[in-house]
Amino acid sequence: MLYAVVDVETTGLKPGKASMTEIAIVVTDGHSVLERWCSLLKPTEPIPPDIARLTGITHEMVAVAPDFGAVAGRIFEMLKDKIFVAHHVEFDYGFVKEALRGQGLHLRAERVCTSRLFKGLYGEKRSSLAYICSALGVKNERPHRALPDALATARAFIRMFGDLGKRLGRMPVAGDLKRFRLDGSGDELPAATGVYYLVNEVGTIEYVGKAKNLAQRVKQHFNDTEKGRVTSRVHWKVTYSEWLALIVEDAEIQRLWPRLNSAQRKLPTRYGLLSYTDGRGNIRLAIDKLQKHQVALAEFFSFQEARQFLLSKVRQYELNASLCGASPDRLTVYDEVHNTRCKAMLDELSTAKKQDRDLTGWLRLTDTDDRVQAYLAFYSGLLVGYALCRGGMPGVSYLHRLKPGVLTPYYLRMIFSQSDSKLFIRDAQLAAALEAL
DNA sequence: CCTACAGCTAAGTGGCTGCT
DNA sequence: AGCAGCCACTTAGCTGTAGG
Incomplete structure (x- = not known):
């Protein structure tokens, strides 16, 4: 796997409002610099004086530079199929992605942030590019210009990649970096209600949690706790309903007994x-x-x-x-x-x-938005699964089984006590289908 | 049986930092 | 300047335990 270390200079901080004045891309395999490329770019708005002073990039210099459109194809080719590395990667990635999108090119790359990698590896609090360069013994010939910054970032990255290898006792692969990748799921993890699974590098589920906002909640786990260290992948299920999230979380913890769900590993007292x-x-x-x-x-x-x-x-x-x-x-x-x-x-x-024992069918949960309906499936009064559907009635084909025999969590009673009995739909087909299993 | 209390977790808040 | 990540705190809700 190749890494594209990117640095951009811009006219401001917000993509869309500001634009790039210079871009540099340094390609590395984690061991040495394989390729480097840099270009000034003509921004779509004037360079504020403060920023011209910071970067040394002036209006005169960019007046004759190419428009982004002229180099967009080349940039896209260099970046696609590589891991996007930068110092505060969301900044550079945001500008590049936005500008490429303007040219009809859709970049979707995995990202690694050298600032976060530094903090994660060495437990340091400070992490500016200047600081990590001095800490790692990397020289930066000309700070705040794209190519020198990108080269310095790349060399710092190579140093850290090597240190990570020493720590692992083997050659690191792209996956090893994922746990330093706070935004690893930025594109993927939705800001929706659901259940998430933190998976370690050998594929064991270490933790199951529930969140009202998956993207936000999962990020918190990467702060520095043990969860952040062991997690290399995150899986999730959107449940739309918070009640359903609580129930699925509970059932999954009982099914999987994840190591880090210590609090919930014992059976609840009744x-x-x-x-x-x-x-x-x-x-x-x-x-x-x-x-x-x-x-x-x-x-x-x-x-x-x-x-x-x-x-x-x-x-x-x-x-x-x-x-x-x-x-x-x-x-x-x-x-x-x-x-x-x-x-x-x-x-x-x-x-x-007695009625509970007869209870076979679907209970509609009401804490979802209008687009999706969430249902719990009951068989003889026991929770056996759930279903999500968009319009229409829930059917056996939508059924997601939950481990049967799990103690009904106390939320279930809450749901029943807060639900209108009209929300329960008896379903003989469901009974027949479940009996056949 | 009942209450008080310490301890735990999930989740929310607010200040700080770093990018140009 | 705008924004996201980070981090230390706070808050809410629940549990187990001790002791009256």
């Missing part, structure tokens, strides 16, 4: 609503932690959630709070009214549980 009859014949309700396979009247994934549920039932059925662990008062007399109401509530719960 809390259950339990009932028993006390010595005076009162039906008492209580919330307690559940054992691995213990079954309760209703199950929850946090104490708070269980307590809220119990409190709501106490209100709804006007139960005696003292018998429901919901009041500190200790009541020691027999309360027949409470018992009658409590039985009614327990009936409701067991009916609900």
Whole structure:
């Protein structure tokens, strides 16, 4: 793989508003400079005096220089199929890509930033081109001119490439640089809600996370934590719905047990609503932690959630709070009214549980935009997968399976409690298809 | 049973830096 | 000047544990 080290001088900082006055491209294989090319360019607007002073590039010099269009083809040829390397690569890449686009040429290159590579390799805080050159013993004959800067950047890159090789104990390949590539997915990772997988260099999934904005969230992981070090690729799934993202994340963590998802590797504690009859014949309700396979009247994934549920039932059925662990008062007399109401509530719960077992079909999630509909697929009350579709009804062919038997995450209950039951679509075809599997 | 509290993670905020 | 990455902090929500 070849690397094109690029430096551009411009009339300002924003592509589209400013334009290039000079460009240099230095081609390297990571070991030596193979090719170098440089040209002044006629900008589309005057050079501000401050910038002319900085770069030494004046109006007179560029007046006779070629328009970008005249050299665009050559630039595109030199850059395509190479990894685009620059100091603060998004700056140079932005200008070059924008200018090429104006000529109908669409550049889409992987990028490496020497500033980030430097910080990542040596843990340094400062990373200006001048600083990294002095730190790496690279001379820059004429800072702020394209070719000298590009050559200095290329030599610094070669030094770092060599150091990376020493550290790896083998010749580095392009993939090794990816973990220094903060923007590695800049083009690819969408600013959408979904689930992402951080994959190490041998292809093992190290971490599964969920994000409202994938592009933004994934970048944060490259800051310097262990995640940044081990990640060499990022995979992702767009879910459109945040609820669905939470559920898929959870199911994938249970399926894959990624090393860095330490917090979520243990099975979640479940809390259950339990009932028993006390010595005076009162039906008492209580919330307690559940054992691995213990079954309760209703199950929850946090104490708070269980307590809220119990409190709501106490209100709804006007139960005696003292018998429901919901009041500190200790009541020691027999309360027949409470018992009658409590039985009614327990009936409701067991009916609900029976209905749960019949539940086969699709639950529409409502936290998506209008373009896509997200559905959860249930079979006998168990979450078995999900589907995304644009218009129309969800069908078996859209089904993405999730590991069955995974404990239903507590978000699921939230979703049900916040969803209109009308959003549930029974689907006999789904049942038949799942039974066939 | 109940509360307080420390500790953890995900996610958001704001200041700093570096490119011309 | 405009912008993105970076980084240290803050905030919110949840958990386990200790002790009344």
